[in-house]
Amino acid sequence: MPGVEVRLHLYVVFLCLCACLSDASRIETHMTICVAVITVKSREPLVNRLLNQLHNLSLPFQVGLDINVFCDGNCSTLEMGNFPVFSLRPLIAEKPLSTATVRRITQMYRLVLDHIHISMNKSWCVILEDDLVLAPDALMMLYHGRQLMEMDPSIFTVSLFNDNSFHFSATDQAAFRRVSHFAGLGFIMTQRWYIDLIRPNWPYSKPWDAYFQSQLTKNSLVCIIPEVTRSKHVTNAFYSARSHIQKPLNSFESQYLANSILPEYNFSALIQSEYDHHLTKLIATAQDLVFIEDACFVDDGHFVYKKCNSQKMLNRILKERNLWGKGNGGVVRGMYRGLLQIRVCSSLVVILCNDSPFYDHNANNSVFATPHGAQSPLRGVIGRLQLDYIIVTGDDGLDCSQVCAGVYKECDVQGLFLLNKGCAVLELLALSCKVCSEVKVEGSQPYTGDMPAMLSDGNCCTGWPHHSSCFGKHVESKRICPCK
Ligand SMILES: *[C@@H]1O[C@H](CO)[C@@H](O)[C@H](O)[C@H]1NC(C)=O
Ligand SMILES: *[C@@H]1O[C@H](CO)[C@@H](O)[C@H](O)[C@H]1NC(C)=O
Ligand SMILES: *[C@@H]1O[C@H](CO)[C@@H](O)[C@H](O)[C@H]1NC(C)=O
Ligand SMILES: *[C@@H]1O[C@H](CO)[C@@H](O)[C@H](O)[C@H]1NC(C)=O
Ligand SMILES: *[C@@H]1O[C@H](CO)[C@@H](O)[C@H](O)[C@H]1NC(C)=O
Numbered sequence: 001m002p003g004v005e006v007r008l009h010l011y012v013v014f015l016c017l018c019a020c021l022s023d024a025s026r027i028e029t030h031m032t033i034c035v036a037v038i039t040v041k042s043r044e045p046l047v048n049r050l051l052n053q054l055h056n057l058s059l060p061f062q063v064g065l066d067i068n069v070f071c072d073g074n075c076s077t078l079e080m081g082n083f084p085v086f087s088l089r090p091l092i093a094e095k096p097l098s099t100a101t102v103r104r105i106t107q108m109y110r111l112v113l114d115h116i117h118i119s120m121n122k123s124w125c126v127i128l129e130d131d132l133v134l135a136p137d138a139l140m141m142l143y144h145g146r147q148l149m150e151m152d153p154s155i156f157t158v159s160l161f162n163d164n165s166f167h168f169s170a171t172d173q174a175a176f177r178r179v180s181h182f183a184g185l186g187f188i189m190t191q192r193w194y195i196d197l198i199r200p201n202w203p204y205s206k207p208w209d210a211y212f213q214s215q216l217t218k219n220s221l222v223c224i225i226p227e228v229t230r231s232k233h234v235t236n237a238f239y240s241a242r243s244h245i246q247k248p249l250n251s252f253e254s255q256y257l258a259n260s261i262l263p264e265y266n267f268s269a270l271i272q273s274e275y276d277h278h279l280t281k282l283i284a285t286a287q288d289l290v291f292i293e294d295a296c297f298v299d300d301g302h303f304v305y306k307k308c309n310s311q312k313m314l315n316r317i318l319k320e321r322n323l324w325g326k327g328n329g330g331v332v333r334g335m336y337r338g339l340l341q342i343r344v345c346s347s348l349v350v351i352l353c354n355d356s357p358f359y360d361h362n363a364n365n366s367v368f369a370t371p372h373g374a375q376s377p378l379r380g381v382i383g384r385l386q387l388d389y390i391i392v393t394g395d396d397g398l399d400c401s402q403v404c405a406g407v408y409k410e411c412d413v414q415g416l417f418l419l420n421k422g423c424a425v426l427e428l429l430a431l432s433c434k435v436c437s438e439v440k441v442e443g444s445q446p447y448t449g450d451m452p453a454m455l456s457d458g459n460c461c462t463g464w465p466h467h468s469s470c471f472g473k474h475v476e477s478k479r480i481c482p483c484k
Pocket of ligand 4: 267268
């Protein structure tokens with residue numbers, strides 16, 4: 001399955017976000033976030049875009065940026081851009097870098113991390129790929145995450161990226177989680193972890209992130225990730241965004257990128273003891289679910305789902321919802337101590353597997369009640385769609401924003417994801433469909449975002465949820481739209 005490994009074909013950008021003092025003479029007045037960017041020649045447009053974006057992001061009061069671009073090859077055209085100051089640092093090794101992609105990327109990481117943590121003696125780093133779009137508070141989040149890492153040594157990285165930041169599984173921009181997978185795509189790691197854990201015995205034969213994961217697992221560490229992602233790829237349609245070099249047209253499409261600045265970034269609730277205590281309380285006061293989607297019957301509820309016997313079953317649960325997880329690198333994405341939290345509609349569901357230390361803990365305290373009796377797995381979704389939306393089939397060639405405007409309503413992304421969940425939903429709510437089937441979108445196919453829809457033969461299709469959009473359309477199909 002796609003995951004860390006697949007991302008490796010992308011060249012990467014590193015951003016080292018170091019809480020560092022740029023200049024001894026300015027110690028008293030200025031703190032800078034030291035940023036190291038790594039790229040390769042011919043990716044200048046991506047880097048220019050990223051630099052531009054970095055300079056637009058919110059920063060803590062009186063904190064500046066110190067950007068270092070590490071380039072594999074000749075990136076001289078970068079210097080001709082209209083960008084605020086940055087340092088260009090060629091990536092030079094004693095021996096030529098490998099021509100094998102995975103090995104070369106690993107070598108690049110090593111060179112950059114050595115440069116940052118050893119030559120430059122920086123204590124904090126962020127690593128990004130050069131094709132990432134960042135949320136407005138990406139640097140704010142990491143800046144404060146750094147303090148959390150000082151307080152809790154069980155944290156390996158604080159990361160910007162959540163694989164499962166889709167509209168049906170993530171809603172709370174102020175929620176952050178401890179997870180036991182290595183979360184990349186924008187993260188800070190301490191100099192200490194680099195020198196003690198990563199640098200010794202680093203094998204070039206293994207993808208760098210698989211190695212980071214193995215070190216994390218071996219040492220029982222965790223990463224911190226946001227519920228709503230703070231970064232996503234700009235170039236890789238398979239993951240998240242349109243395939244050209246720009247911000248996605250609409251931030252509500254595909255992966256849901258955070259768009260606000262929180263009033264406060266206080267991560268002390270993520271310290272292990274606090275966090276575990278919070279989970280215990282959450283579980284103790286939660287309602288049990290028979291079907292996960294029943295959580296949709298309730299606004300802002302919190303639930304536990306205990307029919308999980310193993311990691312394998314948890315994989316299946318994620319897979320059924322088209323969520324990334326599926327044990328990338330042998331580790332379920334988003335899992336922590338045998339449980340996984342996901343949003344279902346606006347409710348929070350804690351999936352508890354029976355090997356979790358939390359599993360029995362509060363079994364007798366939970367309120368055993370299912371919201372509306374649980375008749376079938378998608379009843380909650382259908383109920384939510386019937387309650388909050390009208391489902392309208394448009395004319396050929398219109399997108400859902402137009403279709404909903406026609407009934408003086410708006411297309412709603414959350415509703416779109418629910419409607420696109422599968423044929424069981426569509427068949428009940430779009431009665432004019434003759435037959436319904438699910439269209440599979442393969443990795444290399446371009447983003448279209450035009451499902452669910454009725455085709456010219458009267459048959460209906462749902463699509464891969466990651467490729468659903470209010471703005472997708474096709475000349476020969478009628479969009480089926482959730483209007484609110
Ligand atoms: C940064 O902000 C400027 C001015 O508001 C805007 O013109 C530009 O498009 C922004 N760049 C990015 C990459 O968001
Ligand atoms: C790098 O590329 C630029 C423009 O493409 C060229 O003028 C310059 O000579 C190159 N530098 C090196 C060291 O190859
Ligand atoms: C690296 O920086 C630390 C402070 O963060 C300092 O104590 C140490 O002496 C520095 N090491 C070198 C080799 O400069
Ligand atoms: C963060 O929140 C905790 C309580 O959750 C509080 O005790 C602590 O003082 C806060 N820290 C800051 C820096 O505001
Ligand atoms: C829950 O209650 C049942 C019956 O009252 C009891 O047999 C069981 O041991 C309890 N389980 C826990 C974890 O307390």
